[in-house]
Amino acid sequence: MVRIVGEVMTQDVVQAHRETPFKDVVRLLDRHRISGLPVVDDDDKVVGVISETDLVRRQAALSTDGRARRFPIRPPGRSVRRADATARGAMAQELIGTTARELMSTPAITVHPEQRIADAARVMERHSVERLPVVDEEDRLIGIATRRDLLRVFLRTDDEIRQEVLDEVATRALGLPTHSVAVSVRDCIVTLAGALRHRGDIPLALRLTYRVDGVVGVVNSLTFHVDDARSSEEPSG
Incomplete structure (x- = not known):
């Protein structure tokens, strides 16, 4: 029997909107113990995906760019520790003002519920992603399929x-x-x-x-x- 994505996907999807603040995205990931989530617009159409990798990449970029922009030369009399603390504070403020729109990877790689699980697994492997938003004919979010969901099918004797x-x-x-x-x-x-x-x-x-x-x-x-x-x-x- 050929198994399809709709049989293994999770229908109750944790999601964010484009204007969801950075801190709320982090809270969602932590509260639900997940490593990523889809971002939708006002019509529930998937516009991107946020993963922990995206958050780490953004934080690293702010750390590097922020120090280079704000502290090209250490001010006289200011210690390295104080300069670092100021940079971290500025970076935190900039992250707090960041929204899901700026954090997400786009376009999102999606699948449809009638697609074969084996095909979805190959899409996941090809694009090196851990989850695939499942969408209907109008690209509206109806579920999420994770690598673990798909691999369950391959755990056959x-x-x-x-x-x-x-x-x-x-x-x-x-x-x-x-x-x-x-x-x-x-x-x-x-x-x-x-x-x-x-x-x-x-x-x-x-x-x-x-x-x-x-x-x-x-x-x-x-x-x-x-x-x-x-x-x-x-x-x-």
């Missing part, structure tokens, strides 16, 4: 994966007789062996197997009886 490949791919999709294809699974990597009737069935078998939730790789050891690809290229007469 090799036996479970093997049985689904046999039942859903070999028997139901390809209509193969029982035991005509040997399926073995080790560490979520599936090996297909045996002889299919047509050569053109092999790519389909590999593609369907790869789409089974929990599969991270497919090894092709299949052969065929009829080379339908070659026969279709031969002139008719």
Whole structure:
């Protein structure tokens, strides 16, 4: 069975608006023990995402830029400790005046609830993000899917994966007789062996197997009886 994002997403989403102050963003993250949240506009459309990384990056930028701008040369008679304290105070004031609009990463990487979990996991990996806001057809926020949510699907045993490949791919999709294809699974990597009737069935078998939730790789050891690809290229007469 193909699992979709809507089955594992969290519907009660902790979120911020573009004008949410920095201190309130920090409070939300701390109170709910999360490492990031989506930012929405007045229509609940996702406009960005804030992560702890964004906050640290902003704080580091203010620390560096603030000292360079305010203290290019240490004033005579002022100690290093006093100068540092003044810089930290100025940085804190600037952070307090910062809003989610300035902190967020944009555009946000989002997914739809009907997307396959495996595809969403690949999006997450490609963009190096820990969470994906889930949106409807109008890009309105309806849920959140975290890396942990998606990885739960991949916590399947090799036996479970093997049985689904046999039942859903070999028997139901390809209509193969029982035991005509040997399926073995080790560490979520599936090996297909045996002889299919047509050569053109092999790519389909590999593609369907790869789409089974929990599969991270497919090894092709299949052969065929009829080379339908070659026969279709031969002139008719």
